[in-house]
Amino acid sequence: MKRKMYLLALNAILSVLSVFMVALYPINGKTTFGKSGMWVVTTIVIIVGLLIIIATLNYKQYQLANVYQGFLLIVFLGEVGMGLMLTTGFLMFVTMFIGILGLVSVFCFYLTKW
Numbered sequence: 001m002k003r004k005m006y007l008l009a010l011n012a013i014l015s016v017l018s019v020f021m022v023a024l025y026p027i028n029g030k031t032t033f034g035k036s037g038m039w040v041v042t043t044i045v046i047i048v049g050l051l052i053i054i055a056t057l058n059y060k061q062y063q064l065a066n067v068y069q070g071f072l073l074i075v076f077l078g079e080v081g082m083g084l085m086l087t088t089g090f091l092m093f094v095t096m097f098i099g100i101l102g103l104v105s106v107f108c109f110y111l112t113k114w
Contacts, residue, residue, distance in 0.1 A: 007109040008056065008065060011072050012049030014102045018079050019045055021095045025087060062114055069109050076102035 019042050023033040032038050052068045055061040079099035083092050 001114055003112050004065070004109060004114060005053065005057065007105050007112065008049075008053050008068075010105050011069065011102060011109070012046070012053065014098055014105065015045050015049060015072060015075065016042060017098050018075060018102070021079065021091070021098060022082070024091060025082070066110075069106050072102065073106045076100075076106060 019038065020033070023035075023038040024031050048068075052065060056065045076099045080096055080103065083096035083099055087095050
């Protein structure tokens with residue numbers, strides 16, 4: 001159980017980093033990093049991650065944690081795809097590293113028993 005909680009926390013942190021990577025992607029030469037919308041999304045991701053961890057710890061809501069990990073699996077697959085198709089240079093490597101690390105963490109979460 002302890003290992004799964006560490007993996008949940010790691011994936012919550014990686015999801016926040018994913019928001020930063022998407023915000024750093026330039027659209028028409030401008031990024032959305034530092035804009036108010038990015039901080040709103042970051043706050044929502046942090047709150048949802050904390051609520052999932054608290055619900056899993058206190059109320060033993062394991063299915064909720066499994067659904068959250070499934071959602072993150074889709075997010076990290078999209079991030080790896082974004083790194084392959086859209087970004088270049090250092091941003092590509094960082095985006096793909098976070099995406100692959102997230103995928104490995106999600107797979108480890110599903111392979112670990114409660």
